[in-house]
Amino acid sequence: MPKPGPKKNAKNAIDKALAEEEERKRLEEGALLFLSNGPALQLVAAEARLAELRAKKERELKELRLRETFEAFVSQEKAKLETETEDFLRKVNGYDSVVRKFAATKRDEADWKRFLLCSKLPDPTNEPELNTYLGLWAEETVGNDDDPSVQALVDALPDAEKLCNNIAEAVSLECDALNHGAQVNLRVHLATMRQLIQSKWDSVSCRIMQHFDLFGSEPNENFHYATSTQDYICGLWGNLTRNPRHACVIDGSYDLYRVS
Structure with missing residues (x-):
């Protein structure tokens, strides 16, 4: 390949110098423009x-x-x-x-x-008096072996039911008075009284079964006992070869007490 001549080298040098000069002018113009616009940019x-x-x-x-x-x-x-x-x-x-x-x-x-x-019944709002009455009635024996019937209990039940009604009425009054503590105590006493009535029926039922021979029995060794008053109906059934299986009592208000 032939070497470039002196004229061509000189032309390249001139072109390069011109390009560098143009770049320098462009940079100078940019610098001048930036300096001239500085206050505007700051503004x-x-x-x-x-x-x-x-x-x-x-x-x-x-x-x-x-x-x-x-x-x-x-x-x-x-x-x-x-x-x-x-x-x-x-x-x-x-x-x-x-x-x-x-x-x-x-x-x-x-x-x-x-x-x-x-009335000999206690004041439901007098808690000591009510507790004393419940304690004494719980210890009191209803009837005896000489009279194995429900009559003694039936005679005692009206007062017991009356006391239950009085306690229930006292609960209502305490509800009206917004006395929550007294309500709770009275409800406990009412439940205790109902449980005592239940236990009295249990005791009478057991005594009747202990003296079943006084009431007669059926040839098939089954025992039936039934009696009623103005307010209560009592029925008792038992197998004489075993303990009584079931007894029930219904009072005039159709409340049902069961004894197993």
Whole structure:
């Protein structure tokens, strides 16, 4: 390959020098343009920062107004709620006093009625008196071996049922008086009284079976006993070769007591 001549090398050098000169001029023009536009760019940046600060300030003012509005609303509603609460409590206290007065009146009426009847039953609201009565009646034996029948129990049941009714009425009065503690105690006493009645029927049933020969029996070794009064019906069945399997008592209010 032939070497380039002197003219061609000179032309390349000139072109390179011209290109470098053009690049230098372009850079100088860019630098001059940047320097000439510096204040404008700074102004734009300052305006952007000012706009950002203005927007931030507006957001803070808006949040402040919202907070002040909310606090004013809460304060107003709180005052309104306090007023309504005071009115409500005043009405409740008024109703409570009326209820307590009514309960006291009913209790006084019950006491006066019990006094006029010369009742030996305890006052359900007098817990020591009621506990003493329940304890004594639990230890009291109904009937004896000389009279293995239900008559003694039947004679005692009206007072027992009356006491149950009195306790139930006292529970109702305590409910009206919103006295939860007294309600619970009275319900316990009522359950105890019902259980005592149940145990009395158990005892009488066992005594009848112990003296079944006084009542007669069927040839098939089955024993049947039935009796009734104005308020109660009593039926007892047993296999004489074994213990009594079942007994039931139904009173006038159709309550059913079962003895296994």
